[in-house]
Amino acid sequence: MAGDRRDGRIVIVGASLAGLRAAEALREEGFTGSLTVVGDEPYPPYDRPPLSKQVLLGHVAADTTGLPMRRDPDADWRLGVRATGLDPVDKRVVLAEGESLPYDRLLVATGTRARPWPNPREAALDGVFTLRTRDDAAGLAERLAAGPQRVLVIGGGFTGSEIASACRERGLEVTVTERGPAPLVGALGGTLSKLAAAMHRNNGVDLRCGVTVTALRGDGNGRLTGADLSDGSRVEADVCVAALGAVRNVEWLAEAGLAAGPRGLACDAGCRAFDMYGIVTDDVFVAGDVSRFPHPLFEYQLLSLEHWGNAVAQAEVAAHNMVSAGPLRRPHLALPTFWSTQFGLNIKAVGVPTLSDHVVIAQGSLEERRVVMVYGYRGRVTAAVTVDMAKSLPYYQHLIETAAPFPPVPGAADRPIAAEIPVPSDVPDPKGLSHGPTVALTGHLPDRRLTVVQPTS
Amino acid sequence: MRIVVDLTRCQGYAQCVFLAPEVFQLHGEEGLLYSSAVPDDQLERVRQAAAACPVQAILLGEEVSARGR
Incomplete structure (x- = not known):
């Protein structure tokens, strides 16, 4: 059994950057068995960072950011198919249509999704967006190209700031609201956040800090007309982007008995998932934004990262460890x-x-x-x-x-x-920010504020 | 063909911007923006850019063409 780790059935759930790089690395490591990659979006793996930059600027179309392969991983791509459950005893991934995929080893790379505007009726107004997927970016870019009167960006994190930057570069009026004292303060702390605020204002952004949006308003036709703010003021806007951070895609693991929660699926430094008792599994691996892993340079706290480079590095380590026996395994030690x-x-x-x-x-x-x-x-x-x-x-x-x-x-x-x-x-308490943290220390240090997860706000 | 630039690795040497300006542009002093989809008439220039990158941050390759279902 131990000798044939390069054979068998591997299923990767998640067909984005981490899933693709893991699939390639498995073949590079000599895996010759069957490889299936499941992705809920109907598109082959694509690159997300350009979506808030080149795509919103109108330089490139949202459907052109497909990721190049390092090599063809010779995988069965099951795209547009959502994984809805996992049976770790019978070793099957359950798909939305009811079909199930048997595996010998599984890689969880389901990433995150944009945190939606909490009021579903307001979120459904025409003109209200989030930005995470290719479809999100295509819709938002089209709306920006049409020349809206004003864009309201809720949340002054990295995504919100990049959206505001692109809008200003296109000559559009922008208002940014941030519950915290300044943009980027949650990621970079007080000193650099002052520079960030100055960059917003120098570039003509109407920056409102220390306020929240209490309601989005629409007209009789269901079109966004503006927003009410907590300071009693009102912003007229025909486009709004809720840039409130990301939510880990772990719901499909709810019944799987794994250590999955709002901060992600916890794993060891070798990318092996923990079960709900904290016992490490040896057939379920994790990589990318959905993972939560210990890092020796940061007091062995579990890190949750939303970083492009981490998805690549962790996918490579996970793939190596999926086909390697115990002493040959490697730790994921890359710096964020x-x-x-x-x-x-x-x-x-x-x-x-932080x-x-x-x-x-x-x-x-x-x-x-x-x-x-x-x-x-x-x-x-x-x-x-x-x-x-x-x-x-x-x-x-x-x-x-x-x-x-x-x-x-x-x-x-x-x-x-x-x-x-x-x-x-x-560095402020993340509870006081509009957007979620892109880097979160989720362990316990007695002298530190803990990151508290708020499912909705 | 598609490209992706590892912007974690990129240090803004901008060799690619000189070699294939239709594909790579600087945004400010050292931020890099690029077109992921490479037109055929730019392929050779992009290959040169990838080879010339001092930190080898440019990956050129085929996009996944999904088989099966």
Whole structure:
């Protein structure tokens, strides 16, 4: 049995970036058995980051972002088919039509979906969007091209900020509402969020922080006309995008007895899922946004990431471990990394900025709009964020990987640390934000606020 | 053919922007925007861009053509 891990039946549920890269990696690792990939969208794997950038700008159509294959994984693609259940004892994935797929090993890569506007009647108004899928982007891009009077973006996270940026670049009037004190504050902390707010305002965004949208209003024909805000004001808008973060696609695992919940499906560092008792399975693996995994550099807390690079790296490790026997398995230790392009700035991050108590500007300055911000926690470097200084990032990645002391000594910089004095990182409690966190530490540290999951708000 | 750029890896050297400006554009100082679908008349330029990328962030390949159902 142990010798034939390269044969048998593997089912991957999730036909996006992680599912595709895992399928390719399984063949690269020598898997010769049958491979089935199930995806609920009717499209082959496509790239999502361009949907909030190139597609909304009108540079490319939403149906052209298909992902290239590294190699043909020779898989049976079951697209437009939703997995609705899992029987881990009989080892079957149940599909929406009632059919079930037997497996020897399973990879869960079902990712996330956009958190919908909580009021279904208001969410159904013509002109109200979320942005996660190719179809979402096609619909929103079409509406933006038609020249709406004003776009209302609810939530000042990365997606909301990128949408606002694209709208302004198209010359459209935009209002952004954010329950927290500034855009991006949940991901990057107080100092950089002030830069983010300035970028919004300098580019003509009507930015309203510290407010929530209490109701969306429509006319008699079911068309959006505007929104009521918690400060008593009203915004007239004919397009609204709810950018409220993501919801993990775990509902289909509800009866499977696995450690699946609102923060994702928990797994070990080898991508093996835990069952509901915390016992590791050996035939159910997880990769991508739906996973929740321990990381030694971040106090072994379970991390939930919504990062492109993590989907790729974790899929490769999961595939390797699915076809490898115990001692040959690898841990998934890649550092979290992400990027965002908005208002002409390139923001990149490595590590976990929210695991921080202080920050220091290591290179550049906020005034120049070129800056390296280093984040520290209990005297060690835990993250770095660059704004238009991406070439410096690998140096700080090395500091994080080696648990270097914080504040860092000058190294990549050709002069002393730009601002000598660390200031509090000022990462707010995610409960106070409009959007969910894209990086969430979900373990327990006695001196830290815990991330509290609110199913609806 | 399709491309995807690993923007985690991209450091904004912009060699691709010089070699295939119809496919790759800078957005600001170092943000990269690109067209995933490569027209045939741009293929050779995109191949050169992929080869020239200092951090080897550009992947060129065929899209999945779904068989079966």
